[in-house]
Amino acid sequence: MSKTDLRSSEELILNAAIKVFTRKGYAGARMEEIAKEAGINRALLHYYFRDKETMFNLIFETKFKEFFTGLFGAFQSDAPFFEKIKRIIDHEITVLSKHPDLARFVIMEIAQQPDRLIQFGQKLGLNPRMMLENFQKEIQQNVLEGKIRPIDGRQLLMNIISICIYPFVAKSIIKTMMQMDENTFLDLMGKRKKDAYEFIINAITP
Amino acid sequence: MSKTDLRSSEELILNAAIKVFTRKGYAGARMEEIAKEAGINRALLHYYFRDKETMFNLIFETKFKEFFTGLFGAFQSDAPFFEKIKRIIDHEITVLSKHPDLARFVIMEIAQQPDRLIQFGQKLGLNPRMMLENFQKEIQQNVLEGKIRPIDGRQLLMNIISICIYPFVAKSIIKTMMQMDENTFLDLMGKRKKDAYEFIINAITP
């Protein structure tokens, strides 16, 4: 393959590895399948990347960042409270619609090895604790000012996140049960940006 | 080991297999680890159960049933609408609090092989489609009667399920970020039965 090809082999391999790892997880992924998906042979995988674990860590770091960074950004924006909620919802649903296996992959691999959350969080300079504390303070503030009903900040936080992320994690179940194809599902998720926002706002306005 | 022991080896193996499979998934589970967890040797695994796949299918069927049957029951109870929602929430949070890996396991394995949902659903005589259709009709009815705000039944359904299940799927992330130990988490889930109910009711009452 010449250098004038649209994508270098390295890139082809990386994209293939992303597909296979995010679909199957570390334990279920096969180097052979990655090579096949990339349209090259197994030897070349090891020419560009040391081994399976190295490859996985590279991809996990990318996906970890993709999953958390934007979300943290939305949480930390200085928009008014309701607007901030809107941004969180829009951002999550937009990102997860584009990356079908992202949420499931990250959640599963952290469940397999919880210390990855600390490890990669530090590596990327994310501070989940401070972020959550600030958001909870903001909730408390709004409760005190009577702008929203009294509610445990942790529960509201979990509700917002759950409503955004769960449908993508359980996508195959939802699609089967509701008899939707991929496009119908994505369409429903598009509408969900508005629906979820209204649902949450109705739930918390006094 | 004598027959007077509290648990038979078969039972020990099964419980060990449940632990390992639900924690690691099919691909990540190791027969060796199951034997170790059961306190017996690998040969005995094959004495009682043909092979890994047979074992897995047995356990998956059990867990599939555990995950869906009670939930379907709650959906199909003939309680009034709000009471039904309350039962669904209570049931889900109670079951998932007792079986920490249940939701993640079932969701992940169905994501790996979506036809399992149809296959095991039929085997257990569950009819997800009819159940969902009935619940959505009930939502429509309540909307028409003005008892709840206008809402897409599919979205409300997803909201209820998401709020109940997601915290258990992402448990390790939530625990780390909110700096909770296991007991604190379970305590929060206990309170969540009431909190989630109020949140949802507030969201839908006009």
Add this chain to the structure above:
DNA sequence: TAATTGTTTAACAAAATTGTTAAAAGTGTC
């Protein structure tokens, strides 16, 4: 053209994992 880099092939080595077998010993039952 020579040198460098990228790529394929094919064979193979090494490791991990699963599954099998036979022999012996333990257990309870008749």
Add this chain to the structure above:
DNA sequence: GACACTTTTAACAATTTTGTTAAACAATTA
């Protein structure tokens, strides 16, 4: 004690998966 069933041991076979190597070829660059 004879019998059937359970369990352990230990070795090993089979398979799958991962990783390595050397040789040849292709493409690019100096």
